[in-house]
Amino acid sequence: MQYRHSFHAGNFADVHKHVALLALIASLQRKAKGFFYLDTHGGGGLYDLRSEEARRGAEAQHGYERLAATTPRSAEIDAYLAAVARVRALTGAGTYPGSPLLAAASLREQDRATSIEFVSQESRHLQRSLDAIAALAPVATRVECGDGYERLVALMPPKERRALVLIDPPYEAADEYNRILAVLPEALRRFDSCVIAVWFPIKRQRDADLWLAKVTRLLEQPTLCAQLWLHPRDSAVALNGSGLLIVNPPWQTDVRLALWQEELRELLGGDGNSGSEVKWLVNERT
Ligand SMILES: C[S@@+](CC[C@H](N)C(=O)[O-])C[C@H]1O[C@@H](n2cnc3c(N)ncnc32)[C@H](O)[C@@H]1O
Structure with missing residues (x-):
């Protein structure tokens, strides 16, 4: 069956990934010079959390909706909730914005953004979703x-010489993990200071660890690995945790991530089966 993100929009993995995305954008915006996102x-860009698809698994109830009812301490979680609220003010209270919309609503005039989507119907939906929030997006x-992997290689290096992917x-x-292993060194060969965030699912931890070991052997750039899990990591079918690889993380990403990710675990109802870890896979070379 073709993947439909509308079944999963706003779940705990979306929250984890989207807080991280906005934090990375904010870090790159510490410099006035524009960058390419x-x-x-x-994906489709905007999701209706009241749709039958979204309600079937009720995934947002354990993710965005749960978080939105809390008062977070971390600036990164706060900024994420504020960004979702800004989009919702234009698109309706039951909607949830995907990564292209959250980014578009956070970029500056000097930044530039491109989103690739393989499925033509979804890409048309994405265009309409972006049009709906045009008032929030200076660019x-x-x-x-x-194909996102082919376009990544073709678009590097960007003219700005600064990029977040x-x-x-x-x-x-079946070949998704291998495609990532192939594209990362190729993109970095073309533009070695590119900041690249890769989201990955954690089902069985040992499967994730095997892949992470391959990534570690392959990369030379400093690379962080952030993992947040809410359930025991022993089932090959359930999404038990959410992982992010961050190549060339901006300064202090490791320190801040460890703080807000642990808070996210608490706020999303982490119990004895939950955990949060941030570690360097490849250390910065001196
Ligand atoms: C997990 S969703 C993306 C969600 C989005 N990044 C967000 O955070 O809102 C994955 C999307 O990738 C699309 N897709 C699958 N293979 C692709 C490829 N090779 N290149 C580009 N898009 C692809 C799917 O159609 C789906 O819409």
């Missing part, structure tokens, strides 16, 4: 229907 797997995001695939194809 590339979303290789854009228009370019939407392309195509989010790779957020559905992990339904």
Whole structure:
């Protein structure tokens, strides 16, 4: 079956990934010089949490909706909730914005954004979703229907010589992990200071660890790995945790991530089966 993000929008993994995305954007915006934001797997852009698809698994109830009822201490979680609220003010209270919309609503005039989506119907939906929040976005995001991995390589290096890339695939194809292993060194060979965030699911921890070991052997750039899990990591079918690889993380990303990720675990109802870890996979070379 073709992957539909509308079933999962606003779940705890979306929250984890989207807080991290906005924190990375904020870090890059500490400098006035503009940067290029590339979303290789854009999705549909805007999701209706009241739709039958979203209500079926009630995933947002344990993610965004639970978090929105709390008062977080971390600036990063606060900024994420504020960004969702800004989009909702234009699109309606039951909606949830995907990564291209959250980014578009956070970029500055000097920044630039492109989102790739493989499924043409979804890419048209993404374009309409971005149009709906145009008043919030000082720069228009370019939407392309195509293969995110191929476009990533083709678009590097960007003319700004500063870039943030989010790779957020559905992990339904058997070769997804291998495609990431192939594209990361290729993109970094073309532009070695590119900041790249890769989201990955944690089902069985040992499966995730095997892949992370391959990534570690492959990369030379400093790379962080952030993992948040809410359930025992022993089932090959359930989404038990959410992982992020961050290549070339901006200064202090490790310190801040450890703080807000642990708070997110608490706020999302972490119990004895939950945990949060931030570690360097590849250390900064001196
Ligand atoms: C997990 S969703 C993306 C969600 C989005 N990044 C967000 O946070 O809101 C993955 C999307 O990737 C699309 N997709 C699958 N294979 C792709 C490929 N090779 N290139 C670009 N998009 C792809 C799927 O159609 C799906 O819409």
